[in-house]
Amino acid sequence: MTAMNQPFLSVESLDKTFVLHGQDGLRLEVMRDLSLTLAPGECLVLAGRSGIGKSTLLKMLHGSYRVTGGRLRLHFEDGELDLADLPAHAWHQLRRDVIGYVSQFLRVVPRVPAVEVVMEPLLARGADAAEARGKAEALLARLNLPERLWSLPPGTFSGGEQQRVNIARGFIGEHPLLLLDEPTASLDAANRDVVVELIREAKARGTAMLGIFHDEDVRERVADRLLPLDRHMRARTRLPDTDPQETP
Numbered sequence: 001m002t003a004m005n006q007p008f009l010s011v012e013s014l015d016k017t018f019v020l021h022g023q024d025g026l027r028l029e030v031m032r033d034l035s036l037t038l039a040p041g042e043c044l045v046l047a048g049r050s051g052i053g054k055s056t057l058l059k060m061l062h063g064s065y066r067v068t069g070g071r072l073r074l075h076f077e078d079g080e081l082d083l084a085d086l087p088a089h090a091w092h093q094l095r096r097d098v099i100g101y102v103s104q105f106l107r108v109v110p111r112v113p114a115v116e117v118v119m120e121p122l123l124a125r126g127a128d129a130a131e132a133r134g135k136a137e138a139l140l141a142r143l144n145l146p147e148r149l150w151s152l153p154p155g156t157f158s159g160g161e162q163q164r165v166n167i168a169r170g171f172i173g174e175h176p177l178l179l180l181d182e183p184t185a186s187l188d189a190a191n192r193d194v195v196v197e198l199i200r201e202a203k204a205r206g207t208a209m210l211g212i213f214h215d216e217d218v219r220e221r222v223a224d225r226l227l228p229l230d231r232h233m234r235a236r237t238r239l240p241d242t243d244p245q246e247t248p
């Protein structure tokens with residue numbers, strides 16, 4: 001898709017301010033002037049204290065939060081795409097084909113069995129159902145999810161079991177860009193090892209990854225680079241339109 005070591009993702013001077021409409025338009029500035037690049041096959045780990053804006057950055061890259069300022073670009077061989085102002089249908093296609101995301105918690109859909117939750121990203125691309133099921137089962141087996149659970153909806157699964165379904169769903173699509181929000185947080189050591197392997201395999205096939213890992217051992221095993229967000233973030237509130245000239 002792109003040549004190795006040319007960036008696949010570039011973030012330039014990204015700003016994010018939440019405007020809390022329920023609170024008289026209170027403004028919460030969480031990010032200012034963040035820049036980074038990410039190449040295919042590279043895993044960049046976001047660091048920094050709780051509330052600094054790590055998940056917020058991933059959510060902007062997945063289109064669930066709007067960008068306040070700056071540029072978020074994907075570089076393809078045949079051109080580039082700015083994510084800051086994409087229409088909804090373009091996001092739908094990007095999430096299907098380009099940007100995968102393992103959220104911190106599985107979003108459970110009632111009555112859908114675990115194996116179907118995992119195969120869904122492939123079916124969305126029109127993959128053969130039997131093949132998709134085979135891949136989903138192989139991933140669930142690698143992640144040590146007991147076979148008796150595969151046909152059950154994950155709503156009643158334990159936290160770690162749900163997270164393994166979530167991880168399988170995130171990795172099955174082999175997206176060129178993968179966002180990982182603490183995928184190993186509720187896993188035991190053996191399953192953390194499986195996730196480390198999955199990440200290394202994804203790297204080897206050229207996946208660009210942006211991840212958050214609180215577990216230092218996992219972080220050391222997967223990170224090519226560490227990006228401390230502290231310099232770019234200040235959880236700072238100010239009242240609406242108090243001082244229009246304010247420039248930090």
Ligand SMILES: Nc1ncnc2c1ncn2[C@@H]1O[C@H](COP(=O)(O)OP(=O)(O)OP(=O)(O)O)[C@@H](O)[C@H]1O
Pocket residue numbers: 018020028030048049050051052053054055056057235
């Ligand atoms: N939808 C939202 N509306 C208002 N404020 C938000 C919203 N989402 C996040 N924030 C605020 O933005 C800041 C950054 O939150 P974020 O979840 O990105 O932190 P984080 O670095 O991922 O923290 P943690 O390590 O605890 O997961 C927090 O102060 C949070 O309250």
Ligand SMILES: [Mg+2]
Pocket residue numbers: 054055056
């Ligand atoms: Mg977070």
